[in-house]
């Protein structure tokens with residue numbers, strides 16, 4: 347089949363490359379000419395495991411191409427996927443300007459029947475807005491051309507996006523016209539060989555399903571972080587509590603890891619946008635508001651521990667920082683907890699030596715000109731001359747460090763672990779102080795009381 351994908355970001359590129367991989371002819375359209383240039387050379391502008399190879403392979407096979415020309419895009423595919431960003435507006439609602447600008451381009455260039463598929467995460471009612479925008483543009487042109495608008499939210503996880511797309515848990519389709527749902531079924535058939543995974547529903551329920559999924563996952567994280575903060579105060583170990591509750595199949599082990607808060611391009615903005623949607627409908631989504639505020643507080647927990655440990659005297663101190671990306675296996679730093687920590691450390695007059703296996707380029711772009719932050723090439727280099735170590739992203743390579751080396755490199759032998767990577771008793775054997783999240787006496791009460799584990 348012939349497909350056009352508007353937006354060559356994390357979602358658009360993965361969608362385009364995976365559809366091309368199973369034999370479709372895919373044209374990706376993006377307004378960013380530099381990005382399109384790089385893609386044409388077969389270079390992925392983002393880090394996503396396996397994506398580079400998939401792009402190169404499918405360009406070579408003639409099934410994947412890139413353009414900045416929207417007219418060429420509208421002309422190319424029966425399916426017109428919209429996979430552009432929906433960033434938060436000032437009031438937290440989803441900013442639909444990119445989605446509607448694609449809708450306008452489609453209306454301006456439509457000459458034959460097309461199925462417009464909204465893959466971006468969009469509030470309930472957006473498909474109607476997309477439809478209205480295309481219709482209005484057609485009226486302005488004085489033409490009448492048939493088209494359908496379908497909702498098909500994306501559930502891929504950055505860092506495992508190719509696998510998620512190739513072997514999806516489910517494919518949600520919101521279609522008011524059964525004929526378009528049938529066509530999408532054919533399109534997705536290669537990804538659902540061993541069992542049917544497509545769940546077809548009305549458009550509005552489909553739009554809400556995506557927000558509901560992200561809000562539920564964010565709620566699990568904030569719940570555990572709330573409990574972790576309580577565990578610290580009552581002298582319990584949240585990791586033991588996690589095992590104790592995860593063993594209940596109604597709760598399960600997935601997504602109940604305490605930490606230094608969730609980030610990324612989805613959870614923060616989607617929880618906010620859903621709460622905003624609720625208030626636009628005169629409904630106060632109290633749980634969602636709490637999930638968001640617990641998370642905002644949690645993103646400051648590591649800084650507060652560090653600050654208390656050094657008695658509020660961080661000026662002139664250097665922190666070694668392991669991890670910048672909002673989670674492992676991605677270079678995405680949107681709303682990453684590392685940014686909250688770095689910003690607070692800079693404001694307190696500290697210096698930072700930061701290492702991340704793939705997010706360095708992105709971090710250098712964000713912190714361009716910030717003299718207090720230095721990005722280094724290895725986890726060992728981040729320790730050199732540092733007063734303490736903070737861990738923000740749970741990359742595999744941080745899971746089993748040489749604690750002798752860590753101890754010998756740090757001026758003060760102390761680790762602040764925002765991801766609970768280590769066994770506290772084991773770390774203690776090396777003469778290191780260890781403050782994690784929600785583990786026994788992880789409340790730092792000034793240097794004198796720094797007796798965690």
Ligand SMILES: NC(=O)c1ccc[n+]([C@@H]2O[C@H](COP(=O)([O-])OP(=O)(O)OC[C@H]3O[C@@H](n4cnc5c(N)ncnc54)[C@H](O)[C@@H]3O)[C@@H](O)[C@H]2O)c1
Nearest residue numbers: 353354355356357375376377378430431432444466467500
């Ligand atoms: N990143 C994820 O893990 C993820 C997962 C599921 C859903 N989503 C949702 O998918 C959507 C896209 O997210 P992303 O992370 O891929 O965004 P992104 O910011 O990485 O990419 C968006 C791309 O769209 C391009 N663009 C903007 N306006 C355009 C236009 N008019 N025509 C063509 N291209 C245009 C931008 O240049 C950019 O390359 C969002 O709604 C997001 O919430 C993201």
